[in-house]
Amino acid sequence: MRTGLTQDEVSIRMQEGLSNKMPQAPSRTIWEITRTHLFTTFNFLNAILAIAVLIAGSPKNALFVGVIITNTIVGLYQELRAKATLEKLSVLNVAKVDVIRDGREQSIAAEELVLDDLMILKPGDRIAADAVVQSEAMLEVDEAMLTGEADPVGKHEGNSILAGSYVVAGSGCAKITKVGSDTYAAKLAQEAKRFKRINSELQGAVNKLFKVIMWLVVPIGALLVFTQLMFTHGKWQEAVVAAVSGIVSMVPEGLVLLTSATFVIAIVKLAKHHTLVQELPATEVLARVDVLCLDKTGTITEGDLDLIEVRPLHGRTLEQVEHALSGVVHTLPSMNPTQQAIRDRYKQAPNVSVTHKIPFSSDKKWSGAAFESIGAWVVGAPEMILQEEYALIQDLVEQEAHKGRRVLLLAQVDEAAFAEDQLAHPQMAAILLIEDRIRKEAPEALRYFAQEGVTIKIISGDNPITVSAVAARAGVEGAEHYIDARTLPQDMELLQQAVDTYTVFGRVTPQQKKLLVQVLQSKGHTVAMTGDGVNDVLALKEADCGIAMANGSDAAKAVSQLVLLSSDFSVLPRVVMEGRKIINNLEKVSVLFLSKTVYSVLLSIIFSCILMPYPIMPIHVTLIGSLMIGIPAFFLAMSPNKERVRPGFLKRVLRSAIANAVILAGVTLTMFLYASHSGLETSEARTLAVLVLGGSSLVVLTRIARPLNGLKIQLVIAMLTLFTAAFLTPFGSELFMLTTRTLSHTAPALALVALTWPMLSLSNRLVKRLV
Structure with a gap:
């Protein structure tokens, strides 16, 4: 039996500063904001002139100083208001964490975790610190916020898990190896600490x-x-x-005031469309952008999956297939995105008695259940279920994969072997076609930017083939030109050529995202970058205009100039139109x-x-x-x-x-x-x-x-x-x-x-x- 740390050991680690207290997000302090707007050469000059006029005994001739005060107040108000709004969004997502201490389970605040604590993890938990999976634990972890990889990753004994990721299936214990500012997510955020x-x-x-x-x-x-x-x-x-x-x-003191006032009015208008502008000129910069870099998940797609087709095989009826499929997905405890997509279609569980069930895991890539009346059924990756017989439908699977779809197989299996957690004699019953759910407003927004001469680049941590197909469905021009970022050249000249050639970049690391933005800027482009995860922070900071989603990480929101409070990038055309009005009229x-x-x-x-x-x-x-x-x-x-x-x-x-x-x-x-x-x-x-x-x-x-x-x-x-x-x-x-x-x-x-x-x-x- 695991006992975890004792209270004395916890106290010692607390005193040594080995707790999970997170560093502040990389945003400016109130004093830094005040100093920027108050102590300017413009204000200093006008203050001296006003004093000279007052000494000369003509106070009415010092009325021009009102412009200084108004301009300072406008800039201060907007940036402080944005800071306050962002802090409201930054309510700690991990309220409580279950741990083992003194041989018993306890629920503590995430910041009270210390080095070597034993976390208890279950589906739906957000991992609060970097850790190593302990024996007998099997977890499916969603690391999209950190790596951009959409598919859950299997984690077994000895595997590392990172703060900011989520448990989507499985349960077990993990021993904390890094806390607070030492975690991978915190270090990425710290790289973006410098205010730009x-x-x-x-x-x-x-x-x-x-x-x-x-x-x-x-x-x-x-x-x-x-x-x-x-x-x-x-x-x-x-x-x-x-x-x-x-x-x-x-x-031209009035020009400074008018520019600030015009930006503020635009900001107020955009707030009605759920867009938080953190720096006054952000609308102007977005209006000048000629390259817009988008992530797939959360921008083009909603982050959810759709079951678009169930295709019966070998004489099975659709009714028989749907009855078995519905039984399997409503029986299993795990709720990964694929299972959720099937349950969204089949909301009612059939009236069948379950005799045995096997949950999904990343090593076998299938799950299933046995029923008294209809036998044993499994659903999962065709190559893992069929094994040597996979060649029978391999061409179909690859054809659909190039369309950006995931192909699952529903099969009936030997009931006796299944009761022993084995898979034997699979009989293909149906294939399931699942694809990412495109945001309804995404095609129109992408079409707008294409018409306005803005080049779209898709930069994602996901599979480039999948991303390319999704981008094509959403209407991204040149989506068929994709590349795996792991094959990108190191030579800067060749990299510049690759940036011009390809529209979709998959398997991109956080550092590569930043590098791609820098390469685009070196070619004279004004670059905007959208993102929601810690993996996007470096690129968001480097871009001319960083755009974060409200449901993303605190670090991503802190370094961005725009935060889309509804996490809907279709509002960006409105921001562009406001920016154009500002620039052309000013x-x-x-x-x-x-x-x-x-x-x-x-x-x-x-x-x-x-x-x-x-x-x-x-x-x-x-x-x-x-x-x-x-x-x-x-x-x-x-x-x-x-x-x-x-x-x-x-x-x-x-x-x-x-x-x-x-x-x-x-x-x-x-x-x-x-x-x-x-x-x-x-x-x-x-x-x-x-x-x-x-x-x-x-x-x-x-x-x-x-x-x-x-x-x-x-x-x-x-x-x-x-x-x-x-x-x-x-x-x-x-x-x-x-x-x-x-x-x-x-x-x-x-x-x-x-x-x-x-x-x-x-x-x-x-x-x-x-x-």
Whole structure:
């Protein structure tokens, strides 16, 4: 009799740290998330500028700092919310484990297991730590979560079993050999511990712009501060505020906020379709993906099997065959996937008396039962039941196997031998055809990606022939091109050729999955990877966009950017469409923000050179930036847009922004010089400059909003109305530091605004030719 560990031995191991306490999933801490969003160069710069304005005694000109706060809150909220949702999904699956301690059975928490504990395993149990099977134990273990292999694996005395796998048949004891972070599953998860920021072209473009802007801000800002203090003959406070205005205008802070806000809105929409987005730009990246790597089980298939045909042989009737088959599957205790598929078809057990039964095991690959009235019957692998007579149906079995089907044989056997657990004189009664259950929505989703030019690669730990047939049934183009990953070349050049040649990769190890993703990326592809098991973690982490299933492992969910809460990958087309809308619309509205950046750089340089007061104050920047850029950009970013994403985002945006900025800076400079030479005070000249810059910005907005529809026209009219109210209402003119004593000079100002449209058309054509 097994006694297991004593309580003293357990206590010693606990003190030595040899318990099954699992390491945290590889996700970021709250402090790491907060630090990422709070301590940025962008926030630091704007904070310094806001302090300078406050010291200068003009708090209303520090309103721009609100954008920093809002942008930080939006990013923090989304990532912390995703972390909280994921932790709710990560409730420990192994609540209790049965062990033998002090000679008796006990039920303990999985984390209380220690090295050398004796686990008691039975069908349905999830294995909580790596262990070795003890004598007299016979187990059928599902290791799909770890290896990707769909078929249960037989385990006998001395065989290793791994944490995270499931017992599907048999029972017995296993001695724990590795616990906690030493288990195979934990080590795979630890390899993915390093946090990897998602590869977002939008964020990359914005970051590049900020780097350039930061290099420009220091010299231009210093020059502007110097000239405003030394040569404009105003108070130092006015000079500081004016200099800050020029610097603030150069930074497209609203673009960062709009990008984050747009992502959050998309995330909220996707949440309604049971999709958890863990990083803001994940929808954008998926919209850019041109290679989608899928596992078979859980994505293309449901993970369950279907009995699609029962074909009687040698004169047996279907009724006789079904009666015997139903009796066998309802008699046996084991519930492996194959048996479940048969029971799903024959839900009612026949009224027969059982005299003997033999459960399924991986060594004999069949199971059976003997009945008083109808004799002994077995069902299982044809080659194991028929032995030397297998050649009679070998061609049929191989033909169906190439279609992705599993062939089982139902046979009547000698009852006396069966009572002695032997198989003798099998008489073929019927063949059973069983296949993986394709997800109903899978063909449509795969068809969508094919139409959108996304290449599908099936990467699975299962048999490549089976995977190929399943992929073909689901509609994967090129599914007939398959390879056993064990035969893949080591040479990188040959491996790249293999990746191009084959669509289906079977018998793939976790490290090979990661390598295949890297090879695809080395060829310039943007790669998304779906997975649910620990065996997928390395590839999920390496992919540009990792997509995990909610019913998968905690490690897979922790390293992925998207988690499909319904474990249904057919929602991915919705994610792609949301991403396309975000990218294509943000490309349009980015022109608005970057036009402001470029014309602010031009104006700062020009007014530093001509030694005149800067024409726009920070509060004016807030007015124009809100009405002509920020508010309308938000609504434009929500417009429907299903166009395919094109590369070259930054080049196209800068080309249009430069063309617009030259004209906007030109008309603003012209108006300010005209007003100054007409004898107007600086405040009056600034009011006219704001009128021209704001009006011209409205023209740019109207051009970008094309094609115009009812809602867009209403948006433009609303912004025009609010802008006009800022000049004509006492509250508006006081808040935004505008004077109404310049009404007599509005005619030339409005004339300049009217000329903006043809000048913008000409400028855009010239820049497109030159750039």
